[in-house]
Amino acid sequence: MKELFEKVVEKLSERAQGERELSYSEGAVGISSLLYCPIKWELRQKYPDLRADSLEIEDGYLFEREFKAVLREMFGESFEEEKVLPLEIEGVKIEGHLDTFIELPGKVVGIELKHTKMTFVSDRFPYRNLDEVPKVVFDEDCTVYLPAHYLKQAGMQKFVLQKLYPDKEVEQYLFVKTLLKVNGRHKKVYVVREVPAVSEEEFKEIVRKFREERAPRYPWECSYCVFKDAGLCPGIEWKGEEKESPLSEEARELLIRYQKLSEELKEVKGLLRKELSGPAKWNGKTIGWVERERQKWNSGKVWEIVEKLSLPKEEFFSLDWRKYRQFEKALRQAGIDPDREGLREIERKREFVL
Structure with a gap:
């Protein structure tokens, strides 16, 4: 039966992938590629068949397929999937692929689809009770923390659409299927947010970085890179932005929230210090x-013993609790009692721990 289930899963993966294969003209770079490590794009040109294999990605493919099928039924010839968005900036040939595109009289609408594991909300989220959260959350006030690179990608897509359709109104949306976390509880929802276009200066800066800075754009990027896992790239340390940048509105909200929670934690800990008069069990600890028990070692005498016993100094350079037992064992094996030799003092102290 093991072989049967493995074959079933293999077929499910094939169905999820379907015929979804994006094509680019020679040398063209996708909009999403501009937002990630340039080395990843280079390696993808050499190893096009090397792809990440995960259920999350397959679930995303299935979600996209169903969404596109519904729009195709609703809009017919006015609907286009994986619409190519051509543009050339700073000598770089760009070909974005917009998941869904609808052309209407006087207006065009772009919708970028995303499928994520979990999404958090800010304190301004209008629903405090999970049961009140609707199936579709229209995030007009930006109260859901959508990933910055998703927003950037959609904003770049809108920039190109405005170039392609200068005489029409352009609307660009993110449509995200996600598990929303509200007050410690979870609910699967769709989040819809209209996204503004990036400026031309911002687009040019993204392209410049892609050409000149061969490094990851995010601290987590190497951890999820299939080329690093395959040994095709050693991985590069993420250094972040060299120059100070202004805080985004989302970052400001998170910092305010962090500060409030820190203050609340201090207050709760103070109350617990008064409420608990002794030790107690909580969640198995x-x-x-x-x-x-606290051990205070005489550093001068310790180094004399280390020299005398020819112990590796680097092992005990920083003598903390992780090394006490190891050091004491070495001493006793050499016939030295650390307490009798005055190497340490042991004191017992009451402490509050959580």
Whole structure:
């Protein structure tokens, strides 16, 4: 039966992928590629068949296929999937692929589809009770924390659409299927947000970085890179932005939230210090006021012993609790009692732990 289930999963993966294969003209770069490590794009040209294999990606493919099928039924010839968005900036040939595109009289609408594991909300989220959260959340006030690179990609797509359709109104949306976390509980929803276009200066800066800075754009990028996993790239340390940049509205909200939670945690901890008079069990661990043993070592005498026993100094350069037992064992094997030799003092102290 093991072989049967493995074959079924293989077929499911093939169906999820379907015929979804994006094509680019020679040397063209996709909009999403501009937002990630340039080395990844270069390696993809050499190894086009090397792809990430995960259920999350397959679920995303299935979600896209169903969404596109519905729009095709609703709009017929006015609908186009994977619309190519051509543009050349700073000598770089760009070909974006917009998941769904609808052309209407006087207006064009672009919709970029995303399928994510989990999404958080800000304190301004209008629903405090999970049961009140609708199936479709229209995030007009930006109260859902959507990934910045998703927003950037959609904003770049709108920039190109405005170039392609200068005489029409252009609307660009992110449509995200996600697990929304509200007050510690979760609910699967669709999040819809209209996205503004990036400026031409911002687009040019993204292209410049792609040409000149061969490094990851995000701290997590190498961890999820199939080319690094395959040994085709050693991975490059993420250094972040060299120059200070203004905080985004989302970052400001998160910092305010962090500050509030930190203050609340201090207050709660203070109340617990008064409420717990001794040790207590909580989730399998001991919390509250506990008596702990502290060891204070005489550093001068310690180094004399280390020299005398020819112990590797780097092992005990920073003598902390992780090395106490190891060091004491080495001493006792050499016939030295650390307490009798005055190498340490042991004191017991009550401490509050959570």
